[in-house]
Amino acid sequence: MTFSLARPSTIVEALRLLADDTEGPTAPLAGGTDLLLDLDDGRSTARRLVSLDKLPWKTLAWDGPRLNVGATLPLARLGSDATVRARLPGLSEGVDAVGSLALRHRATLGGNLGRAAPASDLLPILLAVDATVRLVGTAGRRELPVARFLRGSRQVDLAKDELIESVSIPEARLSTYVWQRVRPANDVSQVGVAVARSGSSASWRLALGGVLPVPTRIPEAEVHLTEERPRPEDVELAANAAATHARFVTDKRASEAYRRRLVATLVRRAVARAQIPPGER
Amino acid sequence: MTRSDAALKLRGGAEYGIDLEAPGMVHAVLVPAPVAAGALRSVDLAAARRAPGVVAAIGPADLAALLPHGGDPDRPVFPSTRILYRNQPVAAVAAETLAEARAAARLVRVDVEATPPLVDIEDRYPDWPTGLASDAPGVVAHVHARHGNLDAAFASAEFVHREVYRTSGIEHVALEPHACLAEVRDGHWRVRTTTQTPFGAREDAAEILGIPAESLEVEGTWVGGGFGSKGAAFLEPYALVLAAASGRPVRLAFGYRDEFFQGRSTLPAVIRLETSVRDGTITGRRVRLLLDTGSSLPGRDFATGYAIGFLLGPYRIPAFEVEGYAIQTNKPPFGPHRAPFAPQCVFAIDSHTDGLARRLGVDPVEFRLRHVWQAGDRTAFGQEVGPFGAIAGLERARTTVAEWRRTLPPGTGIGVGVGFWSTSTGAGGEVRLRLTPAELVIEQAEHEIGSGSIVRGLVAVAERLFGLPTERLRVVTTSTARDPYDSGVFGSRTVAALGRAIEAAGTAMLARLAERAKAKGTATLTVQDGKLAVGIGARSIPLSELLSAEELRDGLVVEGRHYGRSGAIDPSRVVEGSFYAYTDFTAAVHVAAVTVDRETGSVKVLRYAAFQDVGTTIDAGMFRGQVEGGVVMGLGSALTEETLWDPDGRMRNPGLLDYRIPTIAEVPEIEAVAIEGFPGAGPFGMKGLGEPPIIPVPAAVANAVADATGARVLELPLTPERVARALMVD
Structure with missing residues (x-):
């Protein structure tokens, strides 16, 4: 497994890097808990990874009755939030079910959505509460329900020069x-x-x-x-x-x-x- | 407990196989067979040889030039005609970097005329093969034995309890993958490797390579877990031929996936059991075993006759007939896994016994107490049973069951499993003691594999023998070029066999010192004024007065050996094949408490108690470590661990995501209790403990599930889906 790693500090730079395949197939990297396994097994052909760790997306905020979760917030932080557990218990339980605690310190909600694994422990609750996913791309921002974002097994509605910015989740006690x-x-x-x-x-x-x-x-x-x-x-x-x-x-x-x-x-x-x-x- | 290796390991200072390096070292990669079965037409290495960084690329055609005597024709380093399993190494490449070696290995063109593989033994033998000749195609071993009048027992029985059990393949999952570093210089073949048996690996590798064992030196490293996976030669012959071909030191190391692909562990089996009962007593048993032996070769099956013993004990059975076949399949060869195949056999036989008791309306523990061996009984093969702690263990288990019935919530299932084992001291071991005024050094061949048997077990034996404090004792291991011979760390033999060798050497050493002191009476070793001294009666003589100048420098050297003896089996009971006699009789009586989710089939183990027949406890910390480790590993075999195979011979779960070992979240409180007073083959009457604690675990868990649900799961492991299916049938 060999790849180059870019760590852009701005969204604009990240999108530019993602659109540029001259160094070989390029993929965004959040926690890497799924992507790195694919790279190791040869299931992914990516040769350049664009790390999202410097982008300002490790956020968690309530906006009235909706919870906004930044795409790169580690799941462990989402899982340990007492307010989320009270107002969105199903989401906390989904987070608890992902891998191990050590893995949840790396894994992210954005990564889980973007990778769209058939057995994801987070997608069912995002569907059940009717969450929406907010995307940012060179062409601008758009927001769509998770149900429409998911296209098939490991397939999502996400352009090459587009990233998941956050997930908006309605309260569901x-x-x-x-x-x-x-x-x-x-x-x-x-x-x-x-x-x-x-x-x-x-x-x-x-x-x-x-x-x-x-x-x-x-x-x-x-x-x-x-x-x-x-x-x-x-x-x-x-x-x-x-x-x-x-x-x-x-x-x-x-x-x-x-x-x-x-x-x-x-x-x-x-x-x-x-x-x-x-x-x- | 003092573990002299603890600080070193915690600081990362212990050198394992993967840490080995040498100046000028190159990296090796094996080229895997692309299919599980077929005729090998050609191996084209031309492109690989031209690839960047490659120093050697060798295949079947290159062996004759590299090996002076051509190697073992039955076990060639690379196959030249037939592919036996998917990923079987057919060629090897060495290059300056690992990335270059991997890239070059992908350029090797392996042309195979594929044939349909045999993957599931029941595809070939859906029914019991009757009248199958021992040399029929695909039969690697056939064993057959009988005693007493089974027909009469069955004819007069109130009923015959008939069941078919199935068990799955399991892997070792040692933390450390295999790795070695080989060098060949001036006819001297040398390999440093992570091995449970430096001498065994030497003999095996030398045989495969067709070179004299004396021209091969094997030097072990710290071993990151063995469990049987690091016994015979494995990577060493490949690395050695590459070293011969390249003239460079060659490192060959497996990744974790390779560990699964190359297997050499327990494979599936079908066990048919028929037991006749009259007046609440077992009167006869017919056993039939079909064992998947992978691509093992005829004459190399060790498991079948050995396994059958577990299906006939540890209970008195007046009449029996047993027949077993080892069937070749297109999987990696069968290999030893901690107590090879015993947990699977005991799962079958002790589930069967438990079910028999329930069918009779008798308490399962009482039913076992009625039948279990005690000293003076005869095994099925006519060997006299020696001191055996099964009854004592069962009595403890009965108390535990009663207490848990009172204290655990209603609906909890409680099951008992009874396993037995024999310390394998029959294989030889030697030690060299070196005594100086500063310390007593134990020189021997084995490296610590993690259990503590070398760094602590041998020291604990010496402490007790000589009365010396820990810091005056040191165990030293170098290589097969200098160390005394030992047959290996397996069979729960290490502390028992090497301990007896230490005892023999120590007795001789003390006698010699007493003689030099011209004293009557028994000599002991003591510490006086910071130096070792010899105590005889009330006298204490500084060692310096009893050793020669040379001995003061190099130490007084005394060697000791132990070649144990097994009892004898009655040959008149054997129709065909090899069966095994025991050196001692070790019982393991376990109790498991479980809850079962009747809808999903999930089993949760709440409590666990292990009553282990140890003879004598040598070290309480090691005892606890071995029992807890064995139980946890056994819980994996009981509940979640199994290798899965596609019909084309591809392993479906070659990794720790879908090959599920227990996590700490699944491990219950484990009570480990030593049963003492039934002496065995080791020093002070100790019995080996490496393997016995894993043996009854699947049986105890399965019996607890049956107790909770009334349903009998006939297949290992007891995954939620299997349990749910058994509950639906009921």
Whole structure:
């Protein structure tokens, strides 16, 4: 693995470097916890990395009912924020599920979004709370829902000369993220389920991860979850709908049949858990 | 506990394989076979030889010129006709830098006429192979034994409990990958390497290279974990032929992925068990074992006959028949992994035993107490059982089970597993003691592999033998050119076998000193006025008065050896193949408490207790370290660790992301209890402890899961998905 490393101090310089492939394929580098593995395995052909560590994006701020998370804020800082845990418990739980604490000191929310891994532990909750991603590029700034930003397995709507600047996340005190793994700690989730209900929405939103090709909301399940405290029979309908309508694959981490069964179980658990105050979970 | 290596290791001063360097050193890379099976048509090295920085690029055709006698025809350094597993090294390149060597290795063109590989033994033998000849294609070993009237036992049984167990391949996951540095100069072949067996690696490498063992010198380094992976020669022959070809010192080091690709560990098996019962007692057993032996060669299977012993003990079985086949597949060769294959066999047999007890409505611990060996019993192969702590361990386990039933929450499953082992002192060991007025030096061949057996175990034995303080004892290791012979750090033998050699040398040394002092009575060593002295009765004589001028300079040297003896098995019970006798009988009785998530199948281990039959505790800290380490490693085999293979012979999880060893978050509180008073083969009656603590772990966990759920999981590891599937069936 050989690459050159650029560390621009301004956004303009970073975008200019990203657009310039004369030194070989170029890629942005945030925490590097995913990209460096790909480089080591030859899955990434990048020869120049543009580090974002000097950009002013390690930020965390509330703007009324929305949380703005800078793209390069280490996940460990997001996970240890008490206000986030109270107002967006599902996000904190997603962060807790990413790798190990040591890894979370490197990994970032922007990197997790940009890399768009099928088994990401953060994308399901970002989908369930209807977060938006703010992009900056040579052509200017734009903002779009995470659901539209994700295009497919490891594919996102991001131009070559464009970067994730921040993520805007609406408060959702009723939210949670639950997962299943072969090994509880430091493993890739076989299935992850996020549910959330925010003030304005007519129903709960529900999103699945670990179910290829990309984390996805399941509207067929959400329609059963209109009540703030859904009745057990509605939860059952939602669980079965999620298990029916999601696409499942068999891979080295789990069989299709097991994933299907897990989805139903985890939907039931997620809806129940989301109604428990964060401090009592 | 005093670990003399602790400060050195904490400061990063210990030299491991990857740290080795020499002036003019070049870097080597192995060229992997691109498919798992096929006929090798050609290996074209021309482009690699022209690549920048390359000093040598060699393949099958180059061996004859490099090796004076052509090497071992059965085990060529590079294959010349047939590819046996994916990534099998078919050529090697050495270059000035590692990057250049890697780039050149990619230029080697390997032309193979691929054939469909055999990856899963059950693809070839979906049913038990009947009447399969021992020399049938793909059969590497066949073992068969019987005793008593099994037909009658089955005919008169109230029922026969029949089950089929499956176990998975596992890897060693030593922290340190393999690495060595080889030099060949004036017919002197020398390799510095990270090895559990300097002499074993020398003999093995010399045989592969076809050179006399005396012309090869192996010098060990500190070893960052062995677990059986660093036994026989592995990287050394490749590095040595490259050194011969290039005339330069050659470093060859594996990356972590290579460790998985090259394997040499436990592979999958199918174990069929049938046990007949009458009046609550086991009357007979039929065992059939199909063992995936990877690309092991005929005559090189060590596991099959050995494993079968674990399927017939440690319980009294009046009549039995066992038959096992080792089947060749297109995977790396089977190799030893901490207590080779014993945890898998004990998982099968002690799950089976536990299930039998439950089927009979008898408490599983009581059922084991009714059947378990005690001194004076005979093993299935007719060997008399020596002092054995299983009953004592089971009685402790019974108390623990009762206490946990009272104190742990309802729904907790509690299971017991019983394993046994034998200290492998049968393989020889020698030491050289060197006594000066300043200290007693123990010169021997083994390097510390992490357990503490060398830096602490041998010192602890010497402390107890001579009554000397730690700081007057020192263990020294150099290389096979100077050290006394020893057969290796394996089989839980190190402290037992070398300890007995120290005992033999020490006894001779003390006798000689007593003779020189013209004294009657037993001599001891003491410290007097800061110097070593000889104590005889009430007298104390400074060593300086008893040693010659030469000895005062070089030390009084006395050698000692221990070539232990196994008991004998009854040959009339053997139909075909090799079975093993034991030197001693070591019990391990473990208790696990688990909760099972009935919907997801996740198993959480809450508590763990290990009752270990140690003979005598030599060092309490080492005891705790070995038991905790063995239990944690066993929890990995029980719950999460398995190698996965694609049908084309490609390993699907060659890394620590999807090959899951336990993290500290999965490790419960472990209670480690020594059972003493049943002496074994080592000094002071100690028994080896490197392997026994891993053996019953998968069984104890599986039995706890069965206790919690009523469902029996018949396959290792007990991943959530397997447990969930077992619960659905029930």
